[in-house]
Amino acid sequence: MRKNGVGGASSKSIRITIVDVIIIITAAVFIAMLIHYTFARDNSGDGYIIQYVVKVAGVRDELSDRITVGDAVYNMEDSLPMGTVTAFSREASTDEKGRTIPGMMDLYVTIEANARPYGVGSAVSGHMIYAEGWLELRTSKFYFGGVCIDVSR
Amino acid sequence: MRKRSYGAGASREPAANENKASIKKGFGVLDAFAIVLIIVCLISVVARYVLTDEKGILHNEPEFSDVAVSILISDVMYTTADNFTEDMVFYLDGSADVVGKLDANFTVTPAQYYTENENGELVLAYHSEEGGNVDIRATLITEGYFSDGTYYLNGKTLLTSGMTITITDSGGTMKVSALVLDIALVS
Structure with missing residues (x-):
């Protein structure tokens, strides 16, 4: 048998070829992707439902009926989903003295969305939702920017 | 050896x-x-x-359609409105992207503004028809496609009603802000 060998262990020494390296890399990438997507899905399990209300001030009357309950809402900047409109109301806009502004309406859009913890608050599609926060949103047919006036879980 | x-x-x-x-x-x-x-x-x-290239079998970019985009340009000088002519081409400000051609049916009316009446209430008033500022309601014939109900101007710029866009004429000598009122397929 082998005289040069240093015992049985060396006679069975593993030869790593380029193919083995490719297999290892492929397997590592596959496992990494599996872990990544598994975690991504698991994280959604941490989510919860929130409702937030956006006040859109000073919308021209002719545009004030463009939002309807059931509309999907997206972030204007990145088009990520921000929830679904569950309630909608409007009232005449007023100025700082409380006087009605003719032809202008304030819209109140209630949106329900899956949120995830973000610091001490909540975020929808990575966008933090908090009262007094400014949001630029859209449905498929209407853009609206407004202040979040209420958030509830 | x-x-x-x-x-x-x-x-x-x-x-x-x-x-x-x-x-x-x-x-x-x-x-x-x-x-x-x-x-x-x-x-x-x-x-x-x-x-997936332009000739590939998986290439599925939708065909462009003619789409009418109604806009409102508020409170501009009447001289600006004088420059408006049919088929005038408008561009998105800051780019060479064509927004569309001006349709013949555009209206120029005295611009609205708010004032107080004798009771201290806000009421709508209008600038003078002679040399006062004006509101322009116009329709631009654009090209693009709808995806899930959302319009993509030239296939790339998302456009919805309620948005304000800044447009310029072909010479870049006029720049106005336009509120998008409506978007509809040209029948």
């Missing part, structure tokens, strides 16, 4: 067998799997670029 190791015929055969064994060990089903995987990856990469 080497000859010494092949000296005895009896010792040559086990060595050859050992080599064969090591070759067999070196290429297994996993190696074949890896090679197949690499080939599939390469084919996928090629397919990604060949089949």
Whole structure:
């Protein structure tokens, strides 16, 4: 048998070829992707439902009926989903003295969305939702920017 | 030197067998799997670029349609309105992207503003018809497509009613803000 060998262990020494390296890399990438997507899905399990209300001030009357309950809402900047409109109301806009502004309406859009913890608050599609926060949103047919006036879980 | 190791015929055969064994060990089903995987990856990469290019069978960009975009340009000088002519082409400010051609049916009216009446209430009033500021309601005939109800101007710029866009004429001598009122397919 082998005289040069240093015992049985060396006679069975593993030869790593380029193919083995490719297999290892492929397997590592596959496992990494599996872990990544598994975690991504698991994280959604941490989510919860929130409702937030956006006040859109000073919308021209002719545009004030463009939002309807059931509309999907997206972030204007990145088009990520921000929830679904569950309630909608409007009232005449007023100025700082409380006087009605003719032809202008304030819209109140209630949106329900899956949120995830973000610091001490909540975020929808990575966008933090908090009262007094400014949001630029859209449905498929209407853009609206407004202040979040209420958030509830 | 080497000859010494092949000296005895009896010792040559086990060595050859050992080599064969090591070759067999070196290429297994996993190696074949890896090679197949690499080939599939390469084919996928090629397919990604060949089949999805403009002539490729997977190319599925929708065809553009003529789409009427109604706009309101508020409170501009009447001289600005004087420059408006049918088929005038407007561009998105800051780019060479065409927004669309001005449709013939545009209206110019005295611009609205708010004032107080004798009771201290806000009421709508209008600038003078002679030399006062004006509101322009116009329709631009644009090209683009709808995806899930959302309009993409020239296939790339998202446009919805309620948005304000800044547009310029072809000479870049006029720049106005326009509120998008409505978007509809041209029938």
